[in-house]
Amino acid sequence: MKAFAAAVIAAIALGVLAMYALTSNQTFAYQAFATSGTRVSEPGINLVGPKWNGMPVVGEANDAAHGKAEGEASHPKRS
Amino acid sequence: MRRAVTLFSTLVLATTLLAAPGAFAPARAQNPITQDGQNPMGAKPTADSVNEEFLFKNADKITGRVSIPDRKSANLIQPQGREYRAFRESWLPWIGGLGILGMIAALAGFFLWRGRILTDDTQESGRKILRFNAFERFAHWMTATCFIILSLSGLNYIFGKRLLMPLIGPEAFGSLAQWAKYSHVYLAWPFMLGVVIMVAVWVKDNIPNRIDWAWIKAGGGFLGKGHPHAERFNAGQKGVFWMVAGFGAAMGVTGLMMLFPFTVLDINGMQVMQVIHALIGVAFIVGILAHIYIGTLGMKGAYDAMGSGEVDLAWARAHHDLWVEKQQAKTASGPQLTGRHPAPAE
Numbered sequence: 270m271k272a273f274a275a276a277v278i279a280a281i282a283l284g285v286l287a288m289y290a291l292t293s294n295q296t297f298a299y300q301a302f303a304t305s306g307t308r309v310s311e312p313g314i315n316l317v318g319p320k321w322n323g324m325p326v327v328g329e330a331n332d333a334a335h336g337k338a339e340g341e342a343s344h345p346k347r348s
Numbered sequence: 349m350r351r352a353v354t355l356f357s358t359l360v361l362a363t364t365l366l367a368a369p370g371a372f373a374p375a376r377a378q379n380p381i382t383q384d385g386q387n388p389m390g391a392k393p394t395a396d397s398v399n400e401e402f403l404f405k406n407a408d409k410i411t412g413r414v415s416i417p418d419r420k421s422a423n424l425i426q427p428q429g430r431e432y433r434a435f436r437e438s439w440l441p442w443i444g445g446l447g448i449l450g451m452i453a454a455l456a457g458f459f460l461w462r463g464r465i466l467t468d469d470t471q472e473s474g475r476k477i478l479r480f481n482a483f484e485r486f487a488h489w490m491t492a493t494c495f496i497i498l499s500l501s502g503l504n505y506i507f508g509k510r511l512l513m514p515l516i517g518p519e520a521f522g523s524l525a526q527w528a529k530y531s532h533v534y535l536a537w538p539f540m541l542g543v544v545i546m547v548a549v550w551v552k553d554n555i556p557n558r559i560d561w562a563w564i565k566a567g568g569g570f571l572g573k574g575h576p577h578a579e580r581f582n583a584g585q586k587g588v589f590w591m592v593a594g595f596g597a598a599m600g601v602t603g604l605m606m607l608f609p610f611t612v613l614d615i616n617g618m619q620v621m622q623v624i625h626a627l628i629g630v631a632f633i634v635g636i637l638a639h640i641y642i643g644t645l646g647m648k649g650a651y652d653a654m655g656s657g658e659v660d661l662a663w664a665r666a667h668h669d670l671w672v673e674k675q676q677a678k679t680a681s682g683p684q685l686t687g688r689h690p691a692p693a694e
Contacts, residue, residue: 270655270656271482272485272489272657273485273489276486276487276488276489276490276492276493279486279490279538280490280493280494280535280538280539283537283538283541284531284534284537284538285534286537287533287534287537288530288534291533291607298418301417302417302418302421303416304415304416304417306415307415307416309416
């Protein structure tokens with residue numbers, strides 16, 4: 270029983286150690302791949318939108334994901 | 349006469365008007381300007397341009413150019429991704445489900461047919477022999493507890509959204525899956541360490557030899573009565589050892605490829621690693637299910653070896669007679685523990 274308890278404690282301890290080791294070397298994609306001229310996504314926003322529930326609802330998902338263009342339509346330029 | 353000339357002239361004019369389009373038709377058909385997709389020189393402007401078929405002859409995916417440091421985002425078309433998705437969403441759940449449920453059914457059937465493999469209580473000696481020392485048990489249980497968490501969290505990748513999410517709802521499943529992912533990623537490290545320790549400690553006792561072949565031919569004590577000769581580990585245990593060593597190494601390597609994505613491999617390689625990781629993971633779980641069965645329910649006295657570390661001397665003689673002889677030859681005091689020094693496990 271002592272060996273089992275020690276094994277569980279050691280597993281958790283090593284797991285926590287691995288967590289700190291891994292997270293110290295990780296950065297978010299929007300941080301790692303952004304440049305001074307390029308913005309990559311934003312924290313907390315994903316492509317499927319905030320109301321995504323896994324169900325393939327056509328239309329609603331697309332609206333939430335990409336949004337709709339708002340405002341007046343632009344007029345063609347006259348040359 | 350004048351009327352005849354007028355009639356003749358009208359006929360000639362009408363004939364000319366009718367025949368003219370037919371006469372000029374071939375010439376107009378050959379005029380390149382009137383043909384769609386052709387320039388005035390008669391050549392198709394897109395004939396020599398690259399197309400999808402041409403690009404796939406040069407590479408297994410079509411890429412573009414991006415200005416951000418993430419070059420992977422330049423991938424435009426990767427056909428292998430469709431094959432990977434088909435495997436991930438269609439084949440893998442069936443392979444995993446049939447494999448695991450099949451093993452559980454096979455073990456249940458074996459238990460109903462064979463029952464628990466017992467050792468006669470009257471033959472127990474009352475004396476104990478140390479089968480696994482504390483460090484060996486520590487390494488085993490560290491690996492085992494990690495394996496169980498890794499298995500459950502790994503199966504959640506395959507079956508979670510199909511089985512769990514409809515039961516507990518998407519929000520609870522999202523939290524559960526997030527923690528399962530954390531446990532999978534972080535407990536992989538003590539698991540890999542445990543496999544390395546176990547291999548280092550037990551490899552010398554797991555080299556196959558002729559005794560193993562005789563053990564297999566005798567059915568290993570599962571099929572007939574009595575137990576064939578065995579050293580510290582019989583052929584079945586050696587099979588489990590090499591399975592853990594091989595599958596553990598494969599899971600470790602493929603897992604590291606995924607823990608550090610795109611460090612060594614591209615997107616195709618990442619998908620191949622996931623397929624290998626998933627298939628070996630399922631086979632690993634199936635194999636360990638049999639190991640758990642025979643170590644607990646399937647055989648009386650087997651759990652004590654890894655539980656307390658000590659087994660009854662009679663049980664050890666029945667299952668590992670050659671090992672007991674060696675232990676007794678090593679220690680002048682014999683292998684019993686009660687009131688004396690414990691026999692070394694090695």
